[in-house]
Amino acid sequence: MKKRTILSMEQALSMPYATLRFAQLGWRVIRIESTPAGDGLPGDPNRYIGARVLDDDRRSYFFAPNVGKEAIALNLKDPQGQALLRRIIQALDVDVFCCNTVPRRYAQLGIDYDTLRAAKPDLIWAGISALGPDYPDAPGYDPVLQAMAGYMELTGDAAGPPTLAGVPLIDLKAGDEVYANVLLALLERAESGQGRRIDVSMLQAATSWLITTLPLLDFDCDPGEITRCGNEHRKFIPTNVYPTADGFIYVAIGSDVQWKRLTELSRFASIANPTRATNEGRHREREAIHRDLAAVTQRYPTTELTADFRTATIPHAPIHDIPAVRDMEAVHRRLTTTAMPDGRTIHMQPMAVDLPEAHTALGLPPRYGQDTLRVLREAGVDQAAFETLRAQGVIA
Template identity: 80%
Template sequence: MKPRTVLSMEQALSMPYATLRFAQLGWRVIRLESTPSGDGLPGDPNRYIGGKVADDDRRTYFIAPNVGKEAIALNLKEPDGQALLRRLLVELDVDVFCCNTVPRRYKQLGIDYSTLAAAKPDLIWAGISAMGPDYPDAPGYDPVIQAMAGYMELTGAADGPPTLAGVPIIDLKAGDEVYANVMMALIERAESGKGTRIDVSMLQAAASWLITTLPLLDFDCQPSEITRCGNEHRKFIPTNVYPTADGFIYMAIGSDVQWRRLSEIPKFASIGSATRTTNEGRHRERDAIHRDVTAVTSRYPTAEIAADFRDATIPHAPIHDIPAVREMEAIRRRLTTTRMPGGKLVHMQPMAVDVAGADGGELPFAPRYGQHTDAVLRETGCSEDEIALLHARGIVAG
């Protein structure tokens, strides 16, 4: 697929993650931020979260989702700013416009699909919001949607409080939905020549992942099947995190054959019984099985238990901390990178999927606030006098 141009009015994480995936493909991504209003720091609030990296508006939390992008600042509260946005769409031949503000602001800011499509009929428009355009005032915060969509109810110890996931999975899920649906829209456009409107509801996207729990309601499930169960699997026994002499190991028994292999390991011979040969039988003794397995694993170092499981073809993994994840061969050689203004190499997360010819290696450092405003305006045919006037009137910044 040939490189495309994306103009994205984005902030926080959900949409920046989506457009990062486009930047990794070598597409041109221009992030659009608001001009200073006097109410707080200008632009994306995430610019100011975390430790200072290069300057005050490029802190640690902002860098990784925004490498490989350009940045402009435009005042869309003014009609002239909205007209300039439409000019940008046409003159830069923008393929995709993205936004992740609340839907009630679409019309106010002149970024609604009908307005922008009137200027560029083949435009693909993609918006992320908490619950879609039917709920125009709902703010889309990942932890709030985790609570609303039942994720917190399903996460944590059975006797503990509802718990957030360790990564902002709903932000990232929403970003992936934009990525996938834009690709589908580009295919459709190649056939029809028409643009598309894409609305991603964070709540709906999150609920689509409740495939192992929500349908159980119509199967007269037990309450224990749709609530927290710690590190256990609700159906397959034993699947859990077990202590070792020097740490922890995760083991997952997914079939009766794997259970037999486990109980044939000399260390684990004591855990076997006729009742436990089937998963149904193991369900009846799940607590006792967890105690019995723990009694064995806690006596040996992780590496020794892992070697036994590997020889017996038992699914397992040590519990890695994040530095250990980065050093895994399968990850380390696929890390993306960027360079700080001073030249320091920064290692980041890998691409989700290897793509031949993609810019998944080293990407340009995240842009300063409004860093490319003037350069982009020149591309649209603005003269230096026009640019100076736009700055003076507060229509653009940077």
Template identity: 65%
Template sequence: MRPRTVLSMEQALSMTYATQRFAQLGWRVIRLEATPGKKGLPGDPNRYIGEVVVDDDRRSYFIAPNVGKEAIALNLKEGEGRDLLKRIIKDLGVDIFCCNTLPSRYESLGIDYETLKSVNPEIIWAGISAMGPAYPNRPGYDPAIQAMVGYMEVTGPADGPPTLSGIPLIDLKAGDEVYANVCLALAEKAETGKGACIHVSMLQAAASWLITTLPLLDFDCDPSEVTRCGNEHRKFIPVNAYPTEDGFVFIAIGNDLQWQRLTGIPGFVSLAGEARKTNAGRSKERNAIHGELTEATRKQTTVGLMKALSDHGIPHAPIHTIYDVRKMEAIASKLTTTRTPDGKVIHLAPPAVDLENQVVEFPFAPRYSQHTESVLQEIGLAPEEIGALRARGVVA
């Protein structure tokens, strides 16, 4: 299969992450940003978040999701800019157009599906928004959607405040939905020859992950089953992070046999009891079990406890820092990389899965509008034409 060409009017993280997954496949990804306005800094605001890495518009928060991409800047508020967009789609054979701007702006910027479909009838169009095109003016930000969709309500200590996830789950979920549905649309296009229009609602995508909580409402669940419970599992007992002499170990008992093994380890025998042989019975003594297990683990070192759990086939894990994660052999061997212009190697997250011919080293993230001139030359514009467009503010 030939490498696809993706043109993406993207900013922030959700769509930028989606198109990074396409770049990992070796596809050509061109990110489209606006020409400078009268207020604010030019281009994606994320360019200016974090520490300066190379220059002011390539800061640390921007780099990883944008390696391997090209960057152009067009003024889509002007007819000339919209005409250039159509020409780029036609002349470069753009297969996929992505955007994560407000749906209310699609038509005025000339990026709506019907307009781009008139240029390429087989184009696959994918947009991310807060709540879908039915809510065209609702902005979408990961923390706000986490609050709205209930994630914060079920995250954090039972006696503490609602808490954000440590990573932007909803941005990444929305990006993965674009990736998956574009791949599905390509498979269907191979059979039908037809393109597709894909709308990803951040709210709906996030709500699809409420599979273990939302349906409980119709089973007359106890309110404690659909709110915060710290590091505990709502159903399986015991599952929690337990203190040791020098740290913590996460223990996850997933069935009654594992409980029997745990209570057979010296130092844990006292936790056994007839009523606790089943998970249902343990659920009734949840707090007591947690307290007793805490006292038992507190008397052991982290290394000693993990060895005992390993010897008895008990699911457990150390609680790693991000520094620890990068050192794990299973992760370190999968990391991707990029290089700054002066040659410094930057280690990036691994791809989600291993695929044949996957890209593992990427060109560095592009400067704002770095490839505008080369892309315009590729579609046949002469240098003097590009200069005139720049002078009129049609391109940057």
């Protein structure tokens, strides 16, 4: 696979996650951050969130999404900074430009598709925003979008409040859409020679996942089908978290055959009856089934129940905490890593999919502006011009 160059004016999580996936392919990813403005810490605010890992601008929350990248600082409010951006795109033969700022700022900063396409006609341009360019001022924060897109309405106990998911799903979904659509655009460019503009609306991307709920509105669904149901499945009974003698276990019965296998286990024979033989019948006795099943599971240790369910091929899982997830053999051997200056290995999330020649050991995330000089030299900026630009606040 040909290695590509990605130039990304990125911050927070959605776009950094997208470009991380390109860095994992071994592609060159150059982050653009703003020059100091005098009213706060410079660059990506996420640099300063979490525990101090290396230095003040590479803290724990910033770390994993930004390994394997370079970083430059440009003042894109200055016409000279905008000219430098176009120069870098041309000189470094940049394949893809990315950004995740509000669309209102595209033209102001000289990063709009038409301006950059004029500098490099086959450029692929990808932007993430809250609601797309039709809503140019809407900020895109994952929790706000989880509320707006109905995720919070669907998450949590039926008797409790709307609840955020424990993972920033919409940030990550938007990043995955950039990754997929950039790859598609590169494929099409190889055939046509043309670039493309890609606008990812976080709201649209998020609502594309409402495949099990939103279409039900046209089927005169019961209100209970499109609201919170705790850990239950809305359709398959029983699917829920059940207490054990020493914790919890998740059990998912997805068919009548699985129900039959469950109730053929000696521990669970007492919960069977003719009505419950079908999923439709189990719906009618939903609450009683959950009570009956919990009454059995709470008497036994998780390991004993796991052994039973494995023997009967019943879908199940213990409720792992994050350390336990990392220690699972299927996960641990696929973790990505980076090496600290003192030689310690930092373990991070695995790649989504194993790929040949992928980079699973990546360099440390860059310090703020650490590659500005080197990248500008590649673009033909000499030392005297560099010093002048720095003195004028065009670069940092």
